[in-house]
Amino acid sequence: MIRFDNVSKRYPGGFDALRGLSLHVPAGQLTFLTGHSGAGKSTLLKLVSLIERPTSGNILIDGQNLNRVTRRQIPFVRRKVGIIFQNHQLLFDRTVFDNVALPLIIAGHDHREIGRRVRAALDKVGLLKHERAYPHPLSGGEQQRVGIARAVVNRPPLLLADEPTGNLDPELSREIMQLFEQFNQVGVTVLIATHDIDLISRMNHPILILKAGRLQAAGYARGAAP
Numbered sequence: 001m002i003r004f005d006n007v008s009k010r011y012p013g014g015f016d017a018l019r020g021l022s023l024h025v026p027a028g029q030l031t032f033l034t035g036h037s038g039a040g041k042s043t044l045l046k047l048v049s050l051i052e053r054p055t056s057g058n059i060l061i062d063g064q065n066l067n068r069v070t071r072r073q074i075p076f077v078r079r080k081v082g083i084i085f086q087n088h089q090l091l092f093d094r095t096v097f098d099n100v101a102l103p104l105i106i107a108g109h110d111h112r113e114i115g116r117r118v119r120a121a122l123d124k125v126g127l128l129k130h131e132r133a134y135p136h137p138l139s140g141g142e143q144q145r146v147g148i149a150r151a152v153v154n155r156p157p158l159l160l161a162d163e164p165t166g167n168l169d170p171e172l173s174r175e176i177m178q179l180f181e182q183f184n185q186v187g188v189t190v191l192i193a194t195h196d197i198d199l200i201s202r203m204n205h206p207i208l209i210l211k212a213g214r215l216q217a218a219g220y221a222r223g224a225a226p
C-alpha cells in the first residue's frame, strides 16, 4: 500500500529528517510507526499525505508514484487518505456534524449524501447523539473520535494517525486503538505513529522503528514473524 524507496527529506535549513529510507506498509494491515522524538515519524506521514515532498527517492501509494502527482492533482490523491492528528484540529465554532461534514463539502457531495455519510461515520465512533454539540464541552477522547469520524467520512482506503492517543489516559487510548482495529478489520490500511510503546507492545501488529531518519527495525512486539 505504501512503499518508500530510498527516500530522503531535507528541510529548508539543511536538516535531514529522512535519510535513504526504504520500507513497505502492506495493504490491509494496521502498522505502528515508532522511534525517538525527531526520528522522522511525522515527516514520513506528511510525505504520504503530500503535505511535504521528498528531496529524493520514490514514494508509491497503491502503486501510484507521488513524484508524478502534480500540485493540481494533490486534493484528489488526498481523498484516498484519512489523517488524524494528536490535537485533532477541530473547528470549535462548528458543530460536531459540521466538522465531520467538511471533507464531503469540499469534495462537492450533495446535501442528502452528506447527511447520510456523516451520520454513518458518527455512528461508527459512537457519537451520533452528539451531532449537534460543539466540540468544546466534549471530553478529549470524544474530540479525538470526532477527528477520526472526519478522517473516515470519505471512506478512504488508507488512514494515517500522528500520535492519536498522545493526550489521552491509558483506558481512552485503548478505546481509540480498538476503533482503529475495527476500521482495519473492514479492510482499511492503517499507519499509526506513536511513542506509546506500552500500548503497542500489548497489540499484535507490525511495527516499524525509525532512528535518525532511517529504518532501524521492523517486526512484531511479541516476536512473532509476519
Ligand SMILES: Nc1ncnc2c1ncn2[C@@H]1O[C@H](COP(=O)(O)OP(=O)(O)OP(=O)(O)O)[C@@H](O)[C@H]1O
Binding pocket: 011, 012, 013, 015, 016, 017, 035, 036, 037, 038, 039, 040, 041, 042, 043, 044
Ligand atoms: N518544517 C520543518 N522545517 C525544518 N525542520 C523540520 C521541519 N519539520 C520537522 N523538522 C525536523 O525534522 C526532524 C524530524 O521531525 P519529525 O517531526 O518528522 O520527527 P518525529 O519522529 O515525528 O518526532 P516527534 O516524535 O517529536 O513528533 C526533527 O529534528 C525536526 O526538528
